[in-house]
Amino acid sequence: MIGVMSVSRTATRTRSTSESTVELELNLDGTGESHIDTSVPFFDHMLTAFAKHSLTDLTVRASGDTNIDAHHTVEDISIVLGQAIREALGDKSGISRYGDALVPLDEALAQAVVDISGRPYLVHSGEPAGFEHHLIGGHFTGSLVRHVFEAITFGAGLTVHVRVLGGRDPHHIAEAEFKAFARAFRQAKALDPDVVGIPSTKGAL
Numbered sequence: 001m002i003g004v005m006s007v008s009r010t011a012t013r014t015r016s017t018s019e020s021t022v023e024l025e026l027n028l029d030g031t032g033e034s035h036i037d038t039s040v041p042f043f044d045h046m047l048t049a050f051a052k053h054s055l056t057d058l059t060v061r062a063s064g065d066t067n068i069d070a071h072h073t074v075e076d077i078s079i080v081l082g083q084a085i086r087e088a089l090g091d092k093s094g095i096s097r098y099g100d101a102l103v104p105l106d107e108a109l110a111q112a113v114v115d116i117s118g119r120p121y122l123v124h125s126g127e128p129a130g131f132e133h134h135l136i137g138g139h140f141t142g143s144l145v146r147h148v149f150e151a152i153t154f155g156a157g158l159t160v161h162v163r164v165l166g167g168r169d170p171h172h173i174a175e176a177e178f179k180a181f182a183r184a185f186r187q188a189k190a191l192d193p194d195v196v197g198i199p200s201t202k203g204a205l
Contacts (some may be wrong), residue, residue: 004028011084020029020064022080028088028189029055038062038077040070042140042171046148046178047077053182070139071147075179078148082155089189092097094115097199099187103180108167112180114188115159118205122146122153126164127173134170137198148182157205158185 010029016022036044038060051058056105066072085182089095099114110126124146132143153160162181167173198205 004090007090007101008112011087013080013084013087015076015080016202017072018078020062020076022060022062022073022076024056024061024077024080024084025059025086026081026084027057028085029191032057032162033057033189035059038073039064039066041075042075042137042174043070043077043148046174047081048180049175050179054181054186056189066139068116070074070141071144072128074144075151075178076142078151079155080099082152082158085152085156085158089116091177091198092118092205093198094191094195095199096188096190096195097205098191099184099189101180101183101187102165102178105167105172105179108169108172108176109165110167110176110180111161111163112177112184113161114184116157116188117159118157119159120154120157121159122150123161124149125162128164128167131170131173136170136174138177140174142170142174145177149177158188160184 012025030053032055034048037049038044055059062077097116102111134142
């Protein structure tokens, strides 16, 4: 286990298209420090919450065609974040693998379950009718919440279940979802001193 603990679980990735430019650095064994500037303020808020509650140090600098829509920039950042998580996890030796969190935010309540399985799969449910059309902060469409989880899940190779169990305010609902995901991911990525090697009967994740 000493050898596993000494491995640096970090990644630096960039992505540049005609729609956006993304520079991202992360450290899975950080303290939750973040420096986020995505040009989409509500997404800055969500990524800051993800870093803080998952104990992942995260730096994101991004710009894009937000004069058209926030969609392209948010999507590309999420793709890069997923890829960086996969890279930083390495062979996944010594990890807990599973995480589960139930997080309230005032009237909103969300649950997330994460399996660092190597098999990308997202189950996302419970957002109230009309949530996907709401502009949170006037610029971040509610539908982007699911889209962010899709991109991270597929980029990182995670199995993720996210359920909204209650809520009225769209800001609270979205933030509860991100925080629940962060807390579940924190548990799943954690290095467990009782785990020897890769936590799978297959011998690979």
